[in-house]
Amino acid sequence: MTADLAILYEHPQWFRPLFAALDRRGIPYGALEPGTAFDPADAAPPAPLVLSRLAMSAFLREREHPIFWAGALLARWELSGARVLNGTAALAVDTSKARQLALIASLGLAMPATRAVHRAADVPAAAEAIGFPLVVKANIGGAGAGIARYDSLDEVRAAVADGTLPTSIDGVLLVQDYVPARGGTITRIETLDRSFLYALEVAGAGAFDLCPADACQVPGSAIAMTAVEPAPELRAAAEAIARAASLDLGGVEVMIDDRDGVARFYDINALSNFVAKPLDVLGWDPHERLVDRIEGWLEEAR
Template identity: 30%
Template sequence: MGKIYVIHENDEWTLHLTKRLDELKLPYEVWNLNEGSIDLTEEPPEGVFYSRMSASSHTRGNRFAPEFTATVLDWLEAHDRKVINGSMALKLELSKAAQYAALSRDGIRTPETIAAAGKEEIIKAAKYLNKTSFITKHNRAGKGLGVQLFHSIEALEDYVYSSGFEEPIDGITLVQEYIESPDQSIIRCEFIGGKFLYAVKVDTSGGFELCPADACQIGDQICPADGEAVSKPSFQILANFHETIIEKYENFLQQQQILVAGIEFIKDKDGNLYTYDINTNTNYNADAEKAANVYGMLELANYLKRELEIPYFYHPYALSK
């Protein structure tokens, strides 16, 4: 049967899961892939391998953790190990452009977006987009990296050619139409085992220094993933949540072989729904979960327990053997 292997690069985020694994008395091992080595001539151990690699790892000094993780996942998959959020999931985690392409291919609406490499190309992209208001964001992101709101090309030029311009780690900046929510909120849908768990409403009135994707605020503010209370933004799990998009999300996750994820959408004043982010390294807000009496990491630990007990050929996304 083996054990559960948790692949990651951030001990603080991983502790919330290992605490639940300890509660359930499950055998597990954590692999921090910020650095290390693997013998490609050897076979991996038996067990279930769950990747929590994050697109924002470089902000914590772990610049090449995603690249090393990709190597490890290829090794595991080549030996037919059961991998939760494997190489396909990592590809989408590391590129919002790849997310939008995949979502659009499945008929899921996304904001109009142009990927640009180079400062002049960013300006050209905004002119071509031709929107009254637009935002920029990093392609490999998380933590709200590079998210800025602009109401004119001149304001964008001032930013891009200033010392305050944030260079994206992969050199790609996304220029995207600004979708304004009437009540300044977004909805984040959580999935475990590819199935919908709950939806949480996130108050975004605090501005664009917010990353609802991993429930973190930027700068000196507190990350709700650490379980401490925050005043803004507020997170509220929605009871009896119903949206037809959920079925589309589940189908999408199955096709992309993503088993654990948070998917975010926003609605404009006319009720049009836009999906704008997929986070395969999802965290959960402690205060919101306590109020709703539902706990994502506990559900995840129980899911990994079941996967450890099920032979690989019964795995829902596995190819037939």
């Protein structure tokens, strides 16, 4: 008998807790890894309900990454009538930080001042418009990849001249104001089915675009994570972002600008792995809540 649930994933370890939670409940599923060709004319999806767990950091693990390939595959399954959780609408947001920021701004929320460019030659002019210090970011990063700080126009011009600017697999870069986060912390707000699930305060160097499934597992890591209850307005904003981004499951990152106290949202993550060692950090396991909702989605998809 074919399972009613299929999970598309590429990271070899991140989803073991989810698979274990499904196994405990006796929920059958198919675990699908990218790596085989698909026929765009094949109308048969693998299951009525598909959960996409594709990471934007896939390109760091495999040069011939599946990110854009999977976008076409998910679109075919949607056209065939499958319910794809974090499907093509969410993937379109996940694969572009520029698009994320446009969505955030469209909701009337604050973000770091940013310019999106597609040519290295345009970075100096964008940097002059932003001011210093600033960061240059890959439009598709993941796990902190593709971020560099510059403190002067001379540094930026030198990076352009010697070809050491960050690169992005789609050729787009963001030139962005370096926001001094109050207390050296950011807040990551996790959502499930467009509603608040939990939030973490993250302290430590290099906290941007961190992976909570990895960070607190590294012995001696400078990154510390603490469960927090965010301010009501931040919680409401994260839920609004999740709705606008079509996130069935995902995280939103925000920091308080120490210069003016403004909450600036800067990242939307449709993969958003749950924090490692959740019982230590949260006191409960969010995978159980996810499986609760998967059971509901399965009923809706049948």
